[in-house]
Structures are given as C-alpha cells and as structure tokens.
Amino acid sequence: MDHNKEVVLGFFDAISDRRLADLPRFMAHNVVDHNKIIHGEVDEPGAAFEGLRQQLAAFEPLSVRVDELIGEGDRVVARVTQHGVHGGTHPRMPEPTGRSFENEAIWIFTLTEGKIIEIRAVSDRLGLFLQLGWEWPKNE
16 A cells, blocks of 8 residues: 555544544644535644544544545545544534434545645535534525
C-alpha cells in the first residue's frame, strides 16, 4: 500500500479512536477542510483541527469504517461508512437527540510530503438528518 493511503487510514483510525493529539501526524498544520458537514464550518487553513474536535464532541461514539480506498498521485479517495450517536453539543447543531446514525460518505484528500493538506467530502446528509430527527436547515 502506498504511503498516502497509509496516512489516510491512520487519519480515520485516529478519528475513530478519538485520538485528537495524533491528528498532526496525518494533517499539515495549515490543512484546509472544505467539508461543510452541518452549517458552514470554517475552511481557513488549520481550522480542520477544531472542526474535527467539535464533531467528536457532538458524536460519542463516532467511528469511520473505510470500505474502499483509491489513490493516484497526490490524491486519495475513501468511501466510508460512518456510525455515531448524537450525544454531545456542537455550536451549529440542534440539541443532542441521543439518536444514532449510519451513513455513507466519500472523502477526497490531497497530500503533500506525507500529510493531508486538503479535505473535501460529501455524505448522505438527508439520511443523517432523518436518522437524528433534525429539521432540514432553511435558507434565510
């Protein structure tokens, strides 16, 4: 397996094991996360660390199973299944429901010098909202 794929697998293991202190092993300090999971997380350099911390605070437990991993050049694409329980607070989420979810997502990583420098992702947000009992956000 090439090194970039190993980095991405290590990233998901750290997330699933709630090892936030290990994330700098996998992500560059100025990583940009374009993944707008809920209602517009910041996508400025380095903000991904706080965004992931907030996600883990909201979902306990949260696990990510890598179902497929494809790498080419400086890019790695992961098709994953995410499982979690909405038991904690997040500044842009409804109050905790205590409900669980399972959804599929596609994450696209760009790596440089063995570190993730950019993240993009799409997931089944409608399924997530329905499983958690959240109202669909309104455009205002």
